[in-house]
Amino acid sequence: MLRVLTLNLQHCLPGAGAGDGTAASGSLAGADIRDPATARAVLTALAEQIAELAPDVVALQEVDLGQVRSGRLDQAAVLAELLGWCHRRFAAAWAGPVTGLRRRPLHSALARPADDVLGPARAVFGQGPVGFGNALLSRYPITAWRVMRLGRGPATLLRRGNPIDPRSYRLFTATARNLLVGRLEPPGDVLPGVGVLNLGVTHLATRAETAHRQLDSAWGALTTLPGPHLLAGDFNLSTETVAALGVGRLLGDGPTFPAANPVRRIDHFLSDPLVGAPPPTAGEAAVPEAGAPGGSLPAGPRLRAVGGGTRAFVVSDHAGTWIDLEPVD
DSSP states (O other), X not given: OEEEEEEEOGGGOBOTTTTSSOSTTOOOTTOOXXXXXXXXXXXXXXXXXXXXXXXXXXXXXXXXXXXGGGTTOBHHHHHHHHHTOOEEEEEEEEESOTTSOOBOOSSTTOOSGGGSTTHHHHHHTTOOOOEEEEEEEESSOEEEEEEEEEEOOOOEEEEOSOTTOGGGEEEEOOOOEEEEEEEEOOOTTTSTTOOOEEEEEEEOOSSHHHHHHHHHHHHHHHTTSSSOEEEEEEOSSOHHHHHHHTOSEEEOOSOOBSTTSOOBOOEEEEEOOOSSOXXXXXXXXXXXXXXXXXXXXXXXXXXXXXXXXXXXXSBOSSOEEEEEEEEOO
């Protein structure tokens, strides 16, 4: 069995679970994570909660790298270290500070100054790469990585006040999105008969029509890879909407947003369609099956969810959600 957790990290801002008393460090509600020591304490508390759940893979969205607002930490690296895992990858959707000039990274890992067009200039002043994006962490080997840009939606022009006063207008540009895919190779007794799992993580746009297009592109790209597929992340779409789009097969259930009192599920898992499958198990959403893009079925073993759930963590305005995967007999 393979347990996969997905969580919109919200750059580790303390959330609904920050004062629930489950972390050894106590209540972290309202903690100022601009302080590096405090930011690391929050990540430590999160790692404790994740370890209690004991997932094998963690798919993260809204992950900071080197941002002032989160203590300038490499959040993916620190969390992997705290979990004791060696296999991780961060993929920046954009480079640059949150409140500054955002730009497309030259290489999404942002591991070197050369990965960002302004990286060499920052290095002169002793500053490392800065960015924001998605990440995958795994206790099992991931032998290859792929990143695909999913683009951004249209900008939004808002007016507040006098319509003839130019100062009443503000232009908001949409955030760039991407897909990060890891080639996971779990031990033979974890997913018997499944030598490789193509596991993707993404965070889609808040504008529905843009999210529809991005989801279709992400699933289409993922399913070109040989073997079974799993796409996880914050889709910003309801279960009913994703099912109606006919992209993949939904796994898992339970509301994930907002974390304090979840009323809707916008964080999802998609896997390959089944052929002549039995009714959904307790961990699978009872939604219509759908084919892969173009009507063809991807080759390789199929997976089913045999369990799962949701819970609020010390961070984020999303609840995390997980599924337990097994091969279909």
